[in-house]
Amino acid sequence: MQVKALTFAVALVAATAIPAAAAWAEDFIIVQSTTSTQNSGLYDHLLPQFQEASGIEVRVVAVGTGQAIKNARNCDGDVLLVHAKPAEEKFVTEGYGVSRADVMYNDFVIVGPADDPAGIGGGADVAEALAKIKQSEAVFASRGDDSGTHKKELALWNAADVDPSSASGTWYRETGSGMGATLNVAIGMGAYTMTDRATWIAFGNKQNHRIVVEGDTRLFNQYGVILVNPERCENVKAEMGQRFIDWILSDEGQSAIADYTRDGQQLFFPNARMS
Amino acid sequence: MQDFGAAFAEAFALIVGLDAELVAIIGLSLRVTFSAVIIACLLGLPLGALLAVGRFPGRGVVIVVISALMGLPPVVVGLAVYLMLSSAGPLGVLQLLYTPTAMIIAQAVLVTPIVAALTRQVVEDLHGEYDELLRSMGSSRLGTIATLLWDARYSLLTAALAGLGRALAEVGAVMIVGGNIAHVTRVMTTAIALETSKGELALALGLGIILVCLSILINAGLLGLRRTAERLAYA
Amino acid sequence: MPDGAVMPLCEPCHPQPNTPPAVVLDNLVLERGGKRLIDGLSMTVPAQGVTAVMGPNGAGKSLALRLIAGLIAPSAGRLECMAGEETRRRIAFVFQKPVLLRRSVRANLDHALRTYGTPRRERAERLAELLALGQLTELAERPARVLSGGEQQRVAMVRALAAAPKVLLLDEPTASLDPQATAAIEALIRRAVDDGVSIVLVTHEAGQAQRLADNVCFLHQGRLREAAPAAAFFHSPSSVEARAYLAGELLI
Numbered sequence: 001m002q003v004k005a006l007t008f009a010v011a012l013v014a015a016t017a018i019p020a021a022a023a024w025a026e027d028f029i030i031v032q033s034t035t036s037t038q039n040s041g042l043y044d045h046l047l048p049q050f051q052e053a054s055g056i057e058v059r060v061v062a063v064g065t066g067q068a069i070k071n072a073r074n075c076d077g078d079v080l081l082v083h084a085k086p087a088e089e090k091f092v093t094e095g096y097g098v099s100r101a102d103v104m105y106n107d108f109v110i111v112g113p114a115d116d117p118a119g120i121g122g123g124a125d126v127a128e129a130l131a132k133i134k135q136s137e138a139v140f141a142s143r144g145d146d147s148g149t150h151k152k153e154l155a156l157w158n159a160a161d162v163d164p165s166s167a168s169g170t171w172y173r174e175t176g177s178g179m180g181a182t183l184n185v186a187i188g189m190g191a192y193t194m195t196d197r198a199t200w201i202a203f204g205n206k207q208n209h210r211i212v213v214e215g216d217t218r219l220f221n222q223y224g225v226i227l228v229n230p231e232r233c234e235n236v237k238a239e240m241g242q243r244f245i246d247w248i249l250s251d252e253g254q255s256a257i258a259d260y261t262r263d264g265q266q267l268f269f270p271n272a273r274m275s
Numbered sequence: 276m277q278d279f280g281a282a283f284a285e286a287f288a289l290i291v292g293l294d295a296e297l298v299a300i301i302g303l304s305l306r307v308t309f310s311a312v313i314i315a316c317l318l319g320l321p322l323g324a325l326l327a328v329g330r331f332p333g334r335g336v337v338i339v340v341i342s343a344l345m346g347l348p349p350v351v352v353g354l355a356v357y358l359m360l361s362s363a364g365p366l367g368v369l370q371l372l373y374t375p376t377a378m379i380i381a382q383a384v385l386v387t388p389i390v391a392a393l394t395r396q397v398v399e400d401l402h403g404e405y406d407e408l409l410r411s412m413g414s415s416r417l418g419t420i421a422t423l424l425w426d427a428r429y430s431l432l433t434a435a436l437a438g439l440g441r442a443l444a445e446v447g448a449v450m451i452v453g454g455n456i457a458h459v460t461r462v463m464t465t466a467i468a469l470e471t472s473k474g475e476l477a478l479a480l481g482l483g484i485i486l487v488c489l490s491i492l493i494n495a496g497l498l499g500l501r502r503t504a505e506r507l508a509y510a
Numbered sequence: 511m512p513d514g515a516v517m518p519l520c521e522p523c524h525p526q527p528n529t530p531p532a533v534v535l536d537n538l539v540l541e542r543g544g545k546r547l548i549d550g551l552s553m554t555v556p557a558q559g560v561t562a563v564m565g566p567n568g569a570g571k572s573l574a575l576r577l578i579a580g581l582i583a584p585s586a587g588r589l590e591c592m593a594g595e596e597t598r599r600r601i602a603f604v605f606q607k608p609v610l611l612r613r614s615v616r617a618n619l620d621h622a623l624r625t626y627g628t629p630r631r632e633r634a635e636r637l638a639e640l641l642a643l644g645q646l647t648e649l650a651e652r653p654a655r656v657l658s659g660g661e662q663q664r665v666a667m668v669r670a671l672a673a674a675p676k677v678l679l680l681d682e683p684t685a686s687l688d689p690q691a692t693a694a695i696e697a698l699i700r701r702a703v704d705d706g707v708s709i710v711l712v713t714h715e716a717g718q719a720q721r722l723a724d725n726v727c728f729l730h731q732g733r734l735r736e737a738a739p740a741a742a743f744f745h746s747p748s749s750v751e752a753r754a755y756l757a758g759e760l761l762i
Contacts (some may be wrong), residue, residue: 291611323568357711404609405611407576407581407603407605407609408603408605409625410580410581411579411581411602411603412602412622412624412625412626412673413625413626418625422611425613426611426613449738472678
């Protein structure tokens, strides 16, 4: 009887585990990307169109830009689509990526509670707003996860001549989490935070938070796409990856990006041609 | 809080609507979890029984280590399995990262210590009762282990259920090695994490309610099966 | 007598003068926590017949049985199976409280046959024999552990017989059974004796020993005080301790 039970168990494992491996037989690529693009729903809009046009399935792993770049360095992906231009250029010059191209942009905004304890509502100078947050010691939630948004935020603190790391744990709170999780935290504790506009528009738990600072040119948020270097990573599906990049940079892909709206607002602005 | 009402409404709507995507996600959750638990049982049951029956140097240390590993953080397991399966890692050639197989491996690593530790406890108790008999019969070590495992099978179901609960509920490991890729490696827990990060709290909670219901159903089903089988055949 | 150090036993009722004894215990000592629980025990188990082991509680009867079975190792002394390894492997044990597997009666016996290495093709036939022998055929599919005490002990008896044992060690097999169940066990014991199995029976019941035993070994404080043919032992025990024990004057 024991033997029978064992045989049954082995058969069950085989039946369940083997189809899992078989999933690899299909044509697909892995795109290492960011939580902001996924959480905004952009990929749910874009990828079916690409798959229809090309027959290639795109599997998106959405993590922070920092982790996405590290994963790509480990050859765990075919294409990198992130938003931290200096880090992306470094990735290419170090030979991990073939080349980088602009895909689209949107902008970052500072969101905060309706009572606006730092009194920065309606401002357009992000550095000034951050300085006021520091002065009033109003709570600010930072991603703190080496993501593209986090890198950008740190650059802006620098522009405001504030070193927030010295206030870590007091009014400056690093969540170490993705954009959505950080927004939930900020809303939960009535804190300010910086987010890309697309994630904010698509975010479902805004409660009484609203945009307090926007429109500063320094809040510009550029997304780039890079093919992981097949000479460095032999498992990279360079041909299929390049087809995805070509498509997203093409008129068809670019207009698909422009078409994506939430609540009547466009979330991403294609700018491949401008680069 | 209105979110709870909305969550139950969402959960109800999802179940009633038999949302195809939800069904696929539940299916993958069950496939990954059950596969992992079966593998963990294939490894953990003999290991636990060996620890219960065997007397060898270092046994006490192994028992302590395995008990401690019951509390292994899923994220750590996920990270370790990621590093093994990454293309840059030693098992990269297998190209298993971001597949359900990788998730099964990670969860099997997570669950095996639970099954082994609980098995050791159960089998050790039974061994106390059977030891003289089996030795008087000249039973081999292997025969003894097989006899003990078989006779403790209904109690061991509890060990498997504990492992199942852990695997079904954990998100840290499958998130890292599976990547939460839509239609490929998205399971209930990673979907809940995603909806939470999208701020869709009611939907996330609704999925959570479904997961809990699923867990209750599985446990009730297996425990009911156990009771019936026990009553019918063995006391 | 092969060895002067071995306490002599009288001729068994089923005399096989040329058959060497099944087991010889030579000056066995068992120490636990500085106490000598078995203190220089020497006795022989003949190749046939029933040897009753008697004595007050704590005399070391059960320990002696476990030493013979090899379930515990002696601190000193020698234990010899005269017919060698073959006998060693074919010593079966029945405990006072039957230890039955959490399976059906049939599965319990099947497990025993497999453990004892009965060839697969003989198993079904042996199984049927054993069930019939224990009057268990009707109960074959019942879970063993829900049976009555007497039925459980019958299962334990025929399970031990599944080994086709040379020696069968019985540790107070009827101590907690009613007269009817006791009779059934005793019938199984007689049947085994007729089949040539040597039986060592630990019992507190003088009546049972008189009904079954060919020889009696009387233990007291871990030592053999008296070994005699059953009739002689019960008629006129030679040791003071045995006399007191049979008179119901408990001594420990």
